[in-house]
Amino acid sequence: xxxxxxxxxxxxxxxxxxxxxxxxxxxxxxxxxxxxxxxxxxxxxxxxxxxxxxxxxxxxxxxxxxxxxxxxxxxxxxxxxxxxxxxxxxxxxxxxxxxxxxxxxxxxxxxxxxxxxxxxxxxxxxxxxxxxxxxxxxxxxxxxxxxxxxxxxxxxxxxxxxxxxxxxxxxxxxxxxxxxxxxxxxxxxxxxxxxxxxxxxxxxxxxxxxxxxxxxxxxxxxxxxxxxxxxxxxxxxxxxxxxxxxxxxxxxxxxxxxxxxxxxxxxxxxxxxxxxxxxxxxxxxxxxxxxxxxxxxxxxxxxxxxxxxxxxxxxxxxxxxxxxxxxxxxxxxxxxxxxxxxxxxxxxxxxxxxxxxxxxxxxxxxxxxxxxxxxxxxxxxxxxxxxxxxxxxxxxxxxxxxxxxxxxxxxxx
Amino acid sequence: xxxxxxxxxxxxxxxxxxxxxxxxxxxxxxxxxxxxxxxxxxxxxxxxxxxxxxxxxxxxxxxxxxxxxxxxxxxxxxxxxxxxxxxxxxxx
Numbered sequence: 001x002x003x004x005x006x007x008x009x010x011x012x013x014x015x016x017x018x019x020x021x022x023x024x025x026x027x028x029x030x031x032x033x034x035x036x037x038x039x040x041x042x043x044x045x046x047x048x049x050x051x052x053x054x055x056x057x058x059x060x061x062x063x064x065x066x067x068x069x070x071x072x073x074x075x076x077x078x079x080x081x082x083x084x085x086x087x088x089x090x091x092x093x094x095x096x097x098x099x100x101x102x103x104x105x106x107x108x109x110x111x112x113x114x115x116x117x118x119x120x121x122x123x124x125x126x127x128x129x130x131x132x133x134x135x136x137x138x139x140x141x142x143x144x145x146x147x148x149x150x151x152x153x154x155x156x157x158x159x160x161x162x163x164x165x166x167x168x169x170x171x172x173x174x175x176x177x178x179x180x181x182x183x184x185x186x187x188x189x190x191x192x193x194x195x196x197x198x199x200x201x202x203x204x205x206x207x208x209x210x211x212x213x214x215x216x217x218x219x220x221x222x223x224x225x226x227x228x229x230x231x232x233x234x235x236x237x238x239x240x241x242x243x244x245x246x247x248x249x250x251x252x253x254x255x256x257x258x259x260x261x262x263x264x265x266x267x268x269x270x271x272x273x274x275x276x277x278x279x280x281x282x283x284x285x286x287x288x289x290x291x292x293x294x295x296x297x298x299x300x301x302x303x304x305x306x307x308x309x310x311x312x313x314x315x316x317x318x319x320x321x322x323x324x325x326x327x328x329x330x331x332x333x334x335x336x337x338x339x340x341x342x343x344x345x346x347x348x349x350x351x352x353x354x355x356x357x358x359x360x361x362x363x364x365x366x367x368x369x370x371x372x373x374x375x376x377x378x379x380x381x382x383x384x385x386x387x388x389x390x391x392x393x394x395x396x397x398x399x400x401x402x403x404x405x406x407x408x409x410x411x412x413x
Numbered sequence: 414x415x416x417x418x419x420x421x422x423x424x425x426x427x428x429x430x431x432x433x434x435x436x437x438x439x440x441x442x443x444x445x446x447x448x449x450x451x452x453x454x455x456x457x458x459x460x461x462x463x464x465x466x467x468x469x470x471x472x473x474x475x476x477x478x479x480x481x482x483x484x485x486x487x488x489x490x491x492x493x494x495x496x497x498x499x500x501x502x503x504x505x
Binding site: 237239248249250252253300302304307308341397398399400 | 462
C-alpha cells in the first residue's frame with residue numbers, strides 16, 4: 001500500500017551552489033565604486049557587467065553582503081503605484097523580476113501570486129478604484145474586486161460585515177508576488193563576482209577624498225580606494241555618508257519591523273495588504289506567515305523597534321485573518337529604512353560631479369531592486385541620469401514637484 | 414515597554430507619547446524673504462543624527478504638553494528631557 005505524505009512545511013527549498021563569490025583584497029583604484037552591498041548595490045554591479053561590459057568595479061560593504069534591509073524586508077513585489085513616475089520604475093522592475101531567475105541562473109523563488117490591497121472605507125474604495133484606473137492607463141494589470149471576488153482569491157480573509165473595519169473591496173494585481181529575498185541578493189552577487197567585479201565585505205567607508213567638485217577616492221577601514229565614479233546605496237545609513245560629503249538630504253532613518261510565524265501548511269495563497277487596519281501578510285515558501293506594517297514613529301538606527309507596534313499589527317492581522325489567532329510568532333526583527341517626506345526615493349547626481357546618490361526608498365526598496373539596479377548601471381555607464389529616475393531628483397523638494405506616494409501607497413509598501 | 418519621563422507627569426509608558434521629530438527647528442524670522450531653496454531647507458530638510466540628538470515629544474495621552482528630549486538613536490536611551498523654555502542640556 002502506498003501513502004501520499006502531505007507536503008512537509010520547510011521542505012523543498014533549492015540548494016545553493018557550492019561556490020558563491022571570492023573574497024578579494026581591494027585594488028588601489030576602480031572605475032566605479034559602489035558603497036553598500038545590499039540589493040540595490042549588487043543589482044547595479046550585475047547590470048554594469050551584463051548591460052555595459054563594465055567590470056572594473058568594487059562594491060564596498062561594511063558588514064556582509066545582503067545583511068541589512070535585503071535580509072529584513074517582507075519580500076513583496078508589485079507595481080500598482082498611483083503616479084506615473086512610480087509606476088514607470090516599479091513596472092520596469094517587475095518586468096525584470098519576471099525574467100530574473102533565468103538572467104541570474106539562480107533560483108529566486110519568484111512567485112506571482114497576486115496582491116490584494118483591501119479597502120475598508122468609502123474613501124479607501126474611491127482611492128482604490130482611482131489607482132486601478134491609473135494603473136490600467138500605465139499598462140499595469142489591475143482590477144477592482146468586490147468582497148465575493150476577494151473570497152475566491154483568498155478565502156481566509158474575514159469578509160464579515162460584523163468587524164470593526166469591514167472589507168468593502170480590494171484592488172488586485174495578479175502579477176505581483178514575493179521572492180526569496182536572500183537568494184535574490186546572492187544571485188546578483190554571484191553573477192557580479194563571476195564577471196570580475198570585486199565584492200569587498202567588512203569594508204566600512206570612513207571618508208571621501210575630494211578635489212574640487214570631484215571625489216577622487218573613498219577612505220575605508222581597509223585603506224583608501226581610488227574611484228572614477230561613486231554610487232551611494234546605503235539605505236538607512238545614507239546620512240552617515242552624506243554627512244561626510246557635507247550634503248544634506250531630507251531622509252529620516254526609522255526602524256521598520258516585521259515578524260514571522262512558525263511554519264504552517266499552505267493556507268494563504270496570495271499577498272494581502274491593508275493600509276487602514278495596517279498590516280500586510282504573505283506566506284513564505286517554507287510556510288511562515290510573513291507580516292509587516294508601518295515604521296516606528298521615532299528616528300532610530302538600532303535595527304529594533306517598540307513592542308506596541310508589533311502588538312497593534314498582530315491585532316490587525318488576527319482581525320483580518322481569524323485563523324491566525326493560534327499561530328505562534330517565531331521571530332521579530334527590524335531594519336533601518338530611510339524615509340523621504342513624499343515616500344518616494346531620491347536618485348540623483350550630487351554636487352560632486354562623479355558621485356551619485358540612491359536613497360530614500362524607505363519601506364519599498366526591495367521590489368525595486370532589479371529596476372533601479374538597471375537604471376543606476378545605465379546612469380553610471382553613460383554619466384547621465386536614466387529617464388526613469390529623473391523625476392526622483394533632490395531638486396524636487398525645492399521646485400515642489402513631489403511624487404507623493406503617501407496617499408497612494410500609505411505607509412505599507 | 415520603554416518608559417519616557419514627561420517633565421510634568423514623570424515616567425509614563427511610551428504609548429502615551431507622540432513623536433515630533435527634530436527639536437530646535439525655528440520658524441523663519443522673515444518668511445517673506447525666503448528663497449525656494451531656503452523654504453525647502455525649512456520644510457523638508459532635517460538632521461538625521463546617528464547617536465544623541467535633540468527631538469520633540471508630546472505627552473498626547475497625558476497632559477498633552479510638548480517637551481524636548483535628548484535621545485540616542487542607536488540605543489534608544491533617553492539621556493535627558495527638558496521643557497521647551499529650558500535650554501538644551503549639554504550631553505557629554
